[in-house]
Amino acid sequence: MTLTDYRLTQLQWLESEAIHIIREVIAEFDRPVLLFSGGKDSIVMLHLAVKAFWPSPVPFPVLHVDTGHNFPEVLAYRDSTVERLGLRLEVSSVQDYIDDGRLRERSDGMRNTLQTQPLLDGITEGKFDAVFGGGRRDEEKARAKERVFSLRDEFGQWDPRNQRPELWNLYNGRHTPGQHVRVFPLSNWTELDVWQYIGQEGIALPELYYAHQREVYERDGMLLAVGPVSMPREGEKVEKRQVRYRTVGDMSCTGAVESDALTVDDVIAEVAATRITERGATRADDRTSEAAMEDRKKEGYF
Amino acid sequence: MATLLRLATAGSVDDGKSTLVGRLLYDSKSVLADQMEAVERVSTDRGLGTADLALLTDGLRSEREQGITIDVAYRYFATPKRSFILADCPGHVQYTRNTVTGASTADCVVLLVDVRHGLQEQTQRHLAVASLLRVPHVVVVVNKIDLVDFDEETYERVSSDVLESARSLGLYDVATIPVSALEGDNVVERSSRTPWYDGQSLLEHLEKLSPIGEPHSEPLRFPVQLVIRPQQAAGEEFRDYRGYAGQVASGLVRVGDPITVQPSGRTSTVVGIDTADGELASAFAPQSVTLRLADDIDISRGDLIVTSRSVPPVTQDIDGTIAWLAERPLVPGAKVLLKHGTKTVQAMVKAISGKLDLDDARLLPAESLALNDIGHVNLRLASPIPAEEYLHSRSTGAFLLIDPQEGSTLAAGMVGDALLDTKAEVEAVAGTTVLA
Numbered sequence A: 001m002t003l004t005d006y007r008l009t010q011l012q013w014l015e016s017e018a019i020h021i022i023r024e025v026i027a028e029f030d031r032p033v034l035l036f037s038g039g040k041d042s043i044v045m046l047h048l049a050v051k052a053f054w055p056s057p058v059p060f061p062v063l064h065v066d067t068g069h070n071f072p073e074v075l076a077y078r079d080s081t082v083e084r085l086g087l088r089l090e091v092s093s094v095q096d097y098i099d100d101g102r103l104r105e106r107s108d109g110m111r112n113t114l115q116t117q118p119l120l121d122g123i124t125e126g127k128f129d130a131v132f133g134g135g136r137r138d139e140e141k142a143r144a145k146e147r148v149f150s151l152r153d154e155f156g157q158w159d160p161r162n163q164r165p166e167l168w169n170l171y172n173g174r175h176t177p178g179q180h181v182r183v184f185p186l187s188n189w190t191e192l193d194v195w196q197y198i199g200q201e202g203i204a205l206p207e208l209y210y211a212h213q214r215e216v217y218e219r220d221g222m223l224l225a226v227g228p229v230s231m232p233r234e235g236e237k238v239e240k241r242q243v244r245y246r247t248v249g250d251m252s253c254t255g256a257v258e259s260d261a262l263t264v265d266d267v268i269a270e271v272a273a274t275r276i277t278e279r280g281a282t283r284a285d286d287r288t289s290e291a292a293m294e295d296r297k298k299e300g301y302f
Numbered sequence B: 001m002a003t004l005l006r007l008a009t010a011g012s013v014d015d016g017k018s019t020l021v022g023r024l025l026y027d028s029k030s031v032l033a034d035q036m037e038a039v040e041r042v043s044t045d046r047g048l049g050t051a052d053l054a055l056l057t058d059g060l061r062s063e064r065e066q067g068i069t070i071d072v073a074y075r076y077f078a079t080p081k082r083s084f085i086l087a088d089c090p091g092h093v094q095y096t097r098n099t100v101t102g103a104s105t106a107d108c109v110v111l112l113v114d115v116r117h118g119l120q121e122q123t124q125r126h127l128a129v130a131s132l133l134r135v136p137h138v139v140v141v142v143n144k145i146d147l148v149d150f151d152e153e154t155y156e157r158v159s160s161d162v163l164e165s166a167r168s169l170g171l172y173d174v175a176t177i178p179v180s181a182l183e184g185d186n187v188v189e190r191s192s193r194t195p196w197y198d199g200q201s202l203l204e205h206l207e208k209l210s211p212i213g214e215p216h217s218e219p220l221r222f223p224v225q226l227v228i229r230p231q232q233a234a235g236e237e238f239r240d241y242r243g244y245a246g247q248v249a250s251g252l253v254r255v256g257d258p259i260t261v262q263p264s265g266r267t268s269t270v271v272g273i274d275t276a277d278g279e280l281a282s283a284f285a286p287q288s289v290t291l292r293l294a295d296d297i298d299i300s301r302g303d304l305i306v307t308s309r310s311v312p313p314v315t316q317d318i319d320g321t322i323a324w325l326a327e328r329p330l331v332p333g334a335k336v337l338l339k340h341g342t343k344t345v346q347a348m349v350k351a352i353s354g355k356l357d358l359d360d361a362r363l364l365p366a367e368s369l370a371l372n373d374i375g376h377v378n379l380r381l382a383s384p385i386p387a388e389e390y391l392h393s394r395s396t397g398a399f400l401l402i403d404p405q406e407g408s409t410l411a412a413g414m415v416g417d418a419l420l421d422t423k424a425e426v427e428a429v430a431g432t433t434v435l436a
């Protein structure tokens, strides 16, 4: 960046916008929390929070809604990051809800959709009034209408027909007791922006984002990993393939893609050339119906 | 170096906005295989012969059911030269609310006109909103040119009507382009079916526009978001650290610059511009940085740090233009909150001095403002703020009105008589032309 042209690059612009958003939240809310799953979007969001308050430490805890169906390397990443940054980690566990009967396991075993209740309870119990999420508007059609500051009622519901207009960079975080605001600092980022930023900043990610050998089998056109919660059914052939993940979530329904991308630059090249959306490629739960994401968001999902 | 340009669409229902946006996404290869498959599947289900690109942008279930778009949606597409954020603003229900929202952050408004219908009332309203919000560029897509057999004369007639209306509203950077969104003419590539048109395609045009703001020519405005004071939390080195975090709203700041803090009027000098990546010698809008000052003066969130060379006066009385966005009408005497930069103050609506007739940009007398009305108000604030005319500063002339009980956003506000000033300016410019 030279001082003669006074223009920010796209990544500088997006970073500056996100830092502004994160700082607004600290200034205007009493108890913010950041949803941290160990996935790349939440990692980038946390990285931005570190930058926003430098040299002070990040002034809020992180919350993980744990499906119990984790990739081990992602959990390890979560724990080491929390320790390195001296953060307080809160965990809302889907397994606990299943164990004591508050939630029932679905017949297909997928747990991404079971996260809503533990998430909302975690928010209520922690008395959190602002919840940072890593959602991006380019991910999905229903998300394209999401605000940066998204007001949720006592039930965590998103009412797409009754959103506050969002003008200039003047965010309105006013809420009444019981309500909370979901805040999406990466709203304007695309998957490619996220990857380019990871490259520019040298952000470490869990290894499964890069190509590696893994035992996988094919189900509904997706490559699923063999693991304790994701065993192949009869007739599903297990093979070792070179794969990587574009998103990480419930291991039982998050698909891998075949890939040779060993480094961040390889991934950037792959994402730039790829012809399938991130969610379409790898999330079984979003393919169920045209409005799957919208319905879940209305109920209080991320 | 890839830069970013922010767009907002506007147009009446059926002018072809969804088709155009779908086409831009599709032709710039921003539509991925699975999204396209979904569109093809739905198109076939509905008995359409070809994929309906408008389906790419139908977001919510109720929108699909009603076949309309309700709310502003944000889209992302990129070319090798530039990335675009597009605020897709639906044309009918709540058009003021949506268009004002989209225009508030836009570098360019893309306005659609159906070539068969020409300049409509709605077109003039959208132009008025673009003018009011001071969007730097407007490009008018004269759409459905295929339906008039690519006729030059028809296009020219519509184009000159639009340009004339735009000029009367004080909009000068306006381009018109003959387009068929359905068939792709002049969207990405220049069309051979409009040989008489020697301008650029829409995408070429958008790639070349300069984004908002020339930081070096504007005075520094830096709303303080928070004070960063780690005390014990960041180790001995930072025990006495005190920095003012914020995003440069306009202008440029350099180490050594003399600054004034408003509303207190205290002065100091910038001794450091910090980021987590290290110190900078200077920073400009819209960078997020942390400023350190030579003196330990009392500064907190809501204060505005400005260059001492140009200090905006503070005031408790604001004359403003507002777009009223709430169901419940605004009446004089209403108590509201006003958010300006990083400061929120109580305010009272002392008077409503008129309502804008967007069709011809006239001010009509009004006793109240209803949903989607744009009007002039006099506000009295509980404490002073450094408000500047929106005409001169999009970043420090803007404010929100907020409901103190419910917290909802009631209005988008601009300091000053935004549209009337424009008219005066137009007359002044016209005057000079005559003299020359």
Ligand SMILES: Nc1nc2c(ncn2[C@@H]2O[C@H](COP(=O)(O)OP(=O)(O)O)[C@@H](O)[C@H]2O)c(=O)[nH]1
Residues within 6 Å of the ligand: B011, B012, B013, B014, B015, B016, B017, B018, B019, B020, B054, B091, B143, B144, B145, B146, B147, B179, B180, B181, B182, B183
């Ligand atoms: N012939 C022709 N039809 C078009 C063109 N653009 C849009 N349409 C049609 O006009 C109708 C309305 O378009 P749509 O994109 O849904 O309009 P919107 O309401 O502005 O979003 C649809 O039937 C489109 O196929 C065009 O350039 N030429």
